[in-house]
Amino acid sequence: MTTGIAVTRRTDQQQASRIAIFANGQTIYADGEKCDWAYRVAFGAVSLYRVLACGRRQIIAFHLAGEWFGIEQGRRRQFTAEAIGPTGILCANLAADQCPALLPAVLDALWSAREHQLVISRQSSHERVAAFLLEISERTQDKRRFDLPMPRADIADYLGLTIESVSRAVTRLKCSNAIRLVGPRGIEILDRDRLRSFCD
Amino acid sequence: MTTGIAVTRRTDQQQASRIAIFANGQTIYADGEKCDWAYRVAFGAVSLYRVLACGRRQIIAFHLAGEWFGIEQGRRRQFTAEAIGPTGILCANLAADQCPALLPAVLDALWSAREHQLVISRQSSHERVAAFLLEISERTQDKRRFDLPMPRADIADYLGLTIESVSRAVTRLKCSNAIRLVGPRGIEILDRDRLRSFCD
DNA sequence: CGATGATTTGAATTGCTTCAATATCTGTGG
DNA sequence: CCACAGATATTGAAGCAATTCAAATCATCG
Known part of the structure; x- marks a missing residue:
């Protein structure tokens, strides 16, 4: 803004x-x-x-x-x-x-939109955040250690949660040793399978 | 099934x-x-x-x-x-x-998917159901009086709600005189503006 | 008319939000 | 290099909406 x-x-x-x-x-x-x-x-x-x-x-x-x-x-x-x-x-x-x-790009967008729909329609806050981190990870060069480009407020507005719920979910993932935080933006995936197990 | x-x-x-x-x-x-x-x-x-x-x-x-x-x-x-x-x-x-x-059809699907995302990400149960009834209404011949092709369970699974929540929301819309039920599947929109006012 | 499945209604529980306070990070100036 | 200020993020406690489990009602079909 x-x-x-x-x-x-x-x-x-x-x-x-x-x-x-x-x-x-x-x-x-x-x-x-x-x-x-x-x-x-x-x-x-x-x-x-x-x-x-x-x-x-x-x-x-x-x-x-x-x-x-x-x-x-x-x-x-x-x-x-x-x-x-x-x-x-x-x-x-x-x-x-x-x-x-153009068609492949639109098909990709539709695919992604629908996968995202699955996440936000029924998943709990920590499931959504875990899915989000995996999603960003897959779209980044270094899939293990990366920086989130956006603040918590953007993540919340994307996942249909509040900032507080996102923060609590991140803390929970951190405490389970699935991820490690490097400042508020830096994410290191310590245990991808455990992170995946949070997604539903 | x-x-x-x-x-x-x-x-x-x-x-x-x-x-x-x-x-x-x-x-x-x-x-x-x-x-x-x-x-x-x-x-x-x-x-x-x-x-x-x-x-x-x-x-x-x-x-x-x-x-x-x-x-x-x-x-x-x-x-x-x-x-x-x-x-x-x-x-x-x-x-x-x-x-x-094909491209226009895919663009339509993407458009719809994203509009639906807006509904299910943040809206309350009655907002979702109101939006759903308006959506179906717009895609039907008779936009005022129509039959839902699907049972409550399908509506619930589409809106990310339970059957019970859908039912309660329908009851609420009925009691506000926005709609009238004609059996469980039949819907008559009595006050479209009121119904629209339920959507956010 | 009874039976089966679908829908509605009721009461208790759970999880997210809201509001409030604290902590952390980042950049700037001393 | 450190201290400060503003923004960002985390943590805490209470409230509320949707879910869950359970029961009753309604619709449809043989």
Whole structure:
């Protein structure tokens, strides 16, 4: 929400394969805008969210380096996309002839969305957090030791929990020796099987 | 789960645009199978679900007449597809050259999956049930008076609730005069705005 | 009309949230 | 290098909503 570095929103996204740099909390596109472009994360991370009428913010997905997002052809933006930390974004034209390249990315997004649905629909707080850590782990270079790009508030809004519940679940995983914390953001997976056993 | 009418699983789905008839509870495809075909509901309804390790069944989506499902190119089936009541299914070849026709269907599915995520992540039981009734209403011919194709157990497994919670929420909506029940499956929306006001 | 399955209702329990306080981390200036 | 301030994260205690277990009611079909 807050902007760290003073970088104004790029208006030169029109040049395809041009990298745009966004600061923490900057909006890449907003809920309701036209969807002319698709995006890919070069570095950093992106959250897709909507603020509900009740004031709650629900994060629908995170996108890490290398991942496509924002393919929503012929509609208005369903969510707002926002940079988490300093983030580089590549833009691509959403022309119909690029369809063969786009379909796999959309299928991936659908796959992920549905797997996430399984997690948030019925799982307990520690199951959700364990699943989340494994999910991020799988999408990172070093799958054993990594840093979470986002604060607890983002994790909570993604998992449908409160900050406090996320924190308690992390503590619980830590106490079971499944993970080790390296500061609030650093995660080391000590026992992946034990962590997996927390997921349902 | 149970098969009402004695119809064996069709093995002649190879003929495109041929209709296959499934009885209540029959499997159209199963979790883990190869995905060679896409499907469209001719009549009846279909649920996509997975049974979790803990024994819980999570329904990820319902598909009503006219809707595509099962487009999962190049993977194994993520979920099991099952008929709800007597259901007619049209089959189509998942050839790459049909991509322009498939992409919109996948984008629709992603859109719906994400809207549903908003509902189940943070909403209370009556908010979820109200949203569900409106969702089904929008996908039915008569948007004011319709019959739910599925029993309470399916609604519960779709909304991440128990049967009892669904029932209590329905009762609550009924008592507020937002809806009227016509037997357990029949729904008449008396006050759509009031029903909408229950959604967050 | 009785039987079976589906749905509703009731009471107690559990787990997440809420509100409040404490602790930790990070960056800045002395 | 250390002290401080603001933000982030953890911990604690009470409240509340959904679940669980149990019983009653309703619907449908032979």
